[in-house]
Amino acid sequence: xxxxxxxxxVVVLQMTGGNxxxxxxxxxxxxxxxxxxxVVGVPEGRVLPIDDKIAFHPEMGPIKSLYDQGNVAVIHGxxxxxxxxxxxxxxxxxxTCEPDKLGTEGWLGRATREIDPNKENVLTTVSFxxxxxxxxxxxxxxxxxxxxxxxYGLLPGxxxxxxxxxxxxxxxxxxxxVMGSSAVMDYMGQTGLDTLEGADILxxxxxxxxxxxxxxxxxIAAKLKGISQIHQxxxxxxxxxxxxxxxDSHSNQTGMHDKLWKDVSEAVECFFDDLREHDxxxxxxxxxxxxxxxxTHDNGSGTDHGAxxxxxxxxxxxxxxxxxxxxxxxxxDLEQGDVVPNHDFxxxxxxxxxxxxxxxxxxxxxxxxxxxxxxx
Amino acid sequence: MSExxxxxMGHLMRRAGFGATREELEARAAKGYEATVEELLNPEEAxxxxxxxxxxxxxxxxxxxxxxxxxxxxxxxLINSKRPLEEKMTLFWxxxxxxxxSKVDHYDELNDQIILFREKGMGNYKKLLLAMAQxxxxxYWLDNNENHKxxxxxxxxxxxxxxxxxxxxxxxxxxxxxxxxxxxxWTITPKLARFPMGRFDWFFEYRxxxxxxxxxxxxxxxxxxxxxxxxxxxxxxxxxxxxIARHLYNFFVADEPQxxxxxxxxxxxxxxIELLADTLLESDYDIRATLRVLFNSDFFKNARFARLxxxxxxxxxxxxxxxxxxxxAPGLGDLSRQPCYMxxxxxxxxxxxxxxxxAEWINSGSLMRRVNFTADLVGDTQRPGIQDMIRRLxxxxxxxxxxxxxxxxxxxxxxxxxxxxxxxLVGFVSESGDVAWxxxxxxxxxxxxxxxxLQLIVSLREYQYA
Numbered sequence: 001x002x003x004x005x006x007x008x009x010v011v012v013l014q015m016t017g018g019n020x021x022x023x024x025x026x027x028x029x030x031x032x033x034x035x036x037x038x039v040v041g042v043p044e045g046r047v048l049p050i051d052d053k054i055a056f057h058p059e060m061g062p063i064k065s066l067y068d069q070g071n072v073a074v075i076h077g078x079x080x081x082x083x084x085x086x087x088x089x090x091x092x093x094x095x096t097c098e099p100d101k102l103g104t105e106g107w108l109g110r111a112t113r114e115i116d117p118n119k120e121n122v123l124t125t126v127s128f129x130x131x132x133x134x135x136x137x138x139x140x141x142x143x144x145x146x147x148x149x150x151x152y153g154l155l156p157g158x159x160x161x162x163x164x165x166x167x168x169x170x171x172x173x174x175x176x177x178v179m180g181s182s183a184v185m186d187y188m189g190q191t192g193l194d195t196l197e198g199a200d201i202l203x204x205x206x207x208x209x210x211x212x213x214x215x216x217x218x219x220i221a222a223k224l225k226g227i228s229q230i231h232q233x234x235x236x237x238x239x240x241x242x243x244x245x246x247x248d249s250h251s252n253q254t255g256m257h258d259k260l261w262k263d264v265s266e267a268v269e270c271f272f273d274d275l276r277e278h279d280x281x282x283x284x285x286x287x288x289x290x291x292x293x294x295x296t297h298d299n300g301s302g303t304d305h306g307a308x309x310x311x312x313x314x315x316x317x318x319x320x321x322x323x324x325x326x327x328x329x330x331x332x333d334l335e336q337g338d339v340v341p342n343h344d345f346x347x348x349x350x351x352x353x354x355x356x357x358x359x360x361x362x363x364x365x366x367x368x369x370x371x372x373x374x375x376x
Numbered sequence: 377m378s379e380x381x382x383x384x385m386g387h388l389m390r391r392a393g394f395g396a397t398r399e400e401l402e403a404r405a406a407k408g409y410e411a412t413v414e415e416l417l418n419p420e421e422a423x424x425x426x427x428x429x430x431x432x433x434x435x436x437x438x439x440x441x442x443x444x445x446x447x448x449x450x451x452x453x454l455i456n457s458k459r460p461l462e463e464k465m466t467l468f469w470x471x472x473x474x475x476x477x478s479k480v481d482h483y484d485e486l487n488d489q490i491i492l493f494r495e496k497g498m499g500n501y502k503k504l505l506l507a508m509a510q511x512x513x514x515x516y517w518l519d520n521n522e523n524h525k526x527x528x529x530x531x532x533x534x535x536x537x538x539x540x541x542x543x544x545x546x547x548x549x550x551x552x553x554x555x556x557x558x559x560x561x562w563t564i565t566p567k568l569a570r571f572p573m574g575r576f577d578w579f580f581e582y583r584x585x586x587x588x589x590x591x592x593x594x595x596x597x598x599x600x601x602x603x604x605x606x607x608x609x610x611x612x613x614x615x616x617x618x619x620i621a622r623h624l625y626n627f628f629v630a631d632e633p634q635x636x637x638x639x640x641x642x643x644x645x646x647x648x649i650e651l652l653a654d655t656l657l658e659s660d661y662d663i664r665a666t667l668r669v670l671f672n673s674d675f676f677k678n679a680r681f682a683r684l685x686x687x688x689x690x691x692x693x694x695x696x697x698x699x700x701x702x703x704x705a706p707g708l709g710d711l712s713r714q715p716c717y718m719x720x721x722x723x724x725x726x727x728x729x730x731x732x733x734x735a736e737w738i739n740s741g742s743l744m745r746r747v748n749f750t751a752d753l754v755g756d757t758q759r760p761g762i763q764d765m766i767r768r769l770x771x772x773x774x775x776x777x778x779x780x781x782x783x784x785x786x787x788x789x790x791x792x793x794x795x796x797x798x799x800x801l802v803g804f805v806s807e808s809g810d811v812a813w814x815x816x817x818x819x820x821x822x823x824x825x826x827x828x829x830l831q832l833i834v835s836l837r838e839y840q841y842a
Contacts, residue, residue: 086544102640102641155751184684299529301519305530
């Protein structure tokens with residue numbers, strides 16, 4: 001595996017809980033939008049138009065300015081057929097690309113294996129947050145899960161260095177594969193060894209980092225700052241993953257959705273400002289996705305689970321603009337009250353994997369899907 | 377009493393509680409296995425003295441919205457309760473009815489929910505389900521307070537069917553709608569803003585004028601159903617008994633696939649699930665009766681170390697083993713956050729689906745936290761539980777590396793480890809030779825060596841299993 005600081009990098013920001021498509025990329029001049037959103041509709045005076053039909057949510061100012069610079073692709077009507085409207089099932093489908101049966105392998109886990117088949121770098125893929133997202137999971141593929149870069153390391157409580165190294169040396173031997181043990185034991189063994197190896201490298205990231213960009217004090221900004229530190233440290237990390245939420249706006253949607261998009265937009269802006277300041281933005285693209293959009297008609301306070309949604313791809317290499325088209329809001333065209341997806345999410349993955357990472361997408365996403373030209 | 381009696385009792389107590397000291401294991405094994413199961417099911421010991429906790433931590437009485445520390449009272453109970461199964465059931469139901477402060481923003485109500493699990497968790501499931509449908513934290517968490525006669529909100533109605541009873545694939549979108557309509561008007565009061573007065577207690581309220589009393593067709597039955605009728609109908613479905621049985625199996629016996637997979641992936645032990653599901657149906661959903669069957673079954677007794685500990689089991693189990701955390705000392709709030717650092721933020725699950733369990737507890741970050749937390753605890757040889765282990769090792773005359781390793785593994789569980797692991801542990805102790813228990817100096821050195829060995833043992837993969 002060869003690596004340079006300019007290898008293509010993908011950052012994923014998962015918007016957990018089902019982001020409301022129609023209040024994010026708002027068809028503000030469509031009377032059907034007003035009819036369907038008597039309570040949670042965003043007033044025309046607040047929206048941020050990007051053309052005469054579509055506007056961004058009012059708190060998306062920073063993303064709008066990236067859009068105006070030509071660095072944001074908005075992808076309409078994203079999803080897949082027969083939305084189960086279950087958060088968990090839908091997120092599994094997005095993570096594994098298996099809409100018909102239960103998948104356990106994550107699409108980015110498979111991509112990690114392609115990028116680094118010999119597991120030369122335990123930091124090829126880093127998950128920022130306390131959990132290992134299923135999108136990244138694949139037996140035998142190392143993924144570093146980080147929640148606090150400053151305190152990443154094994155047995156820091158043992159301060160006597162000779163004693164610590166004796167114990168860690170034995171730890172490494174104890175975590176080596178054991179004949180005839182179970183898959184879970186093997187998985188834990190590999191995880192332990194990867195942790196041991198990754199810890200010494202990762203803790204360098206904050207020490208190497210300096211920036212004039214001041215991130216706001218929000219959870220998503222802290223995660224994107226950590227991702228920026230890892231990217232800038234030059235560890236050869238190619239896939240970085242984090243999430244934010246919950247976007248599950250069944251009730252009191254207006255204030256809640258405002259706050260979510262304010263936090264996400266500000267954090268995304270800081271992240272790209274930070275990368276640009278260090279001349280590290282030209283090899284990074286960021287995908288923002290959610291497991292489904294929400295019902296077309298509001299429920300008097302919020303919106304229930306729906307189907308078609310919007311995704312965003314952001315970054316200097318991105319060819320900005322709108323892709324696919326917003327599905328019809330006509331009652332006759334809705335399916336169980338939801339806008340019908342018209343662009344398969346696996347097509348977006350395919351563009352990122354093939355046209356950006358240089359991998360063969362078909363085996364990674366389980367087929368061929370329409371690719372939109374948002375990366376040129 | 378045979379070694380096997382102690383090992384089996386250790387297994388029962390890890391699963392039906394959070395482990396036990398050697399002294400307790402010996403006392404329980406002397407009483408017998410079935411008698412211990414009965415005692416766990418019908419505990420007679422007094423519960424935790426919460427007033428005593430509040431003497432030292434006044435803020436644990438109605439913590440309201442205090443940042444991140446609201447599980448302190450619960451952590452105190454988990455560590456101290458003399459009714460271990462009752463307390464284990466609070467964790468079980470919290471993992472099923474996963475309700476979180478991220479949205480509820482009201483620890484008082486979440487703590488009330490835990491109390492409800494403590495009081496009703498071994499009773500009748502139908503009654504518990506009805507109590508949950510009227511629980512203020514749950515009503516708010518799943519937006520049933522926004523479920524109106526003229527504006528139906530499907531959140532609670534859907535999750536009741538998907539996550540709390542039958543599981544996905546056993547109902548239609550129309551059933552979700554009809555179910556939700558039946559719960560219109562089930563709300564909370566008062567809904568006052570948190571500023572400037574802090575949080576007020578919430579209460580369940582039924583508003584007749586906001587309830588849709590018209591006809592509904594749900595799972596093939598038609599009538600003017602309300603929420604209670606829906607729960608009755610749901611509990612008549614074999615799918616519900618099977619779903620709860622699978623939850624019990626996954627929590628107490630052996631790791632199953634994740635909940636969303638249950639619609640497509642059959643159970644690892646179909647006979648066991650059928651036995652538990654039949655018991656539920658025959659006993660009209662008596663959880664205590666079902667647990668009795670579970671703990672006395674061969675499939676349970678043969679499932680030693682067949683499931684990974686949850687973060688809460690790691691934290692509480694290790695604290696109960698090493699002792700010294702019984703008194704509500706300063707730092708209780710931080711202690712209550714330890715499971716969070718390992719991926720289980722108590723009273724704040726990632727979503728209503730709860731946590732993914734089994735191997736999904738483990739990733740590089742969470743494994744690191746497990747190892748670091750437990751190694752720090754067992755390395756503190758002043759703790760009463762460690763002192764007791766040292767006393768027993770000394771009494772047994774354990775001086776060689778083999779004797780020390782076998783003795784420590786025995787006193788930590790007994791913990792079963794692979795032969796290769798045992799060899800490595802012996803190799804580690806051998807680096808510094810035998811220990812002696814004769815002079816004060818030698819005892820101090822031996823104590824340090826035991827502490828070091830214990831640190832390595834809790835770092836083992838095997839220690840992550842219960």
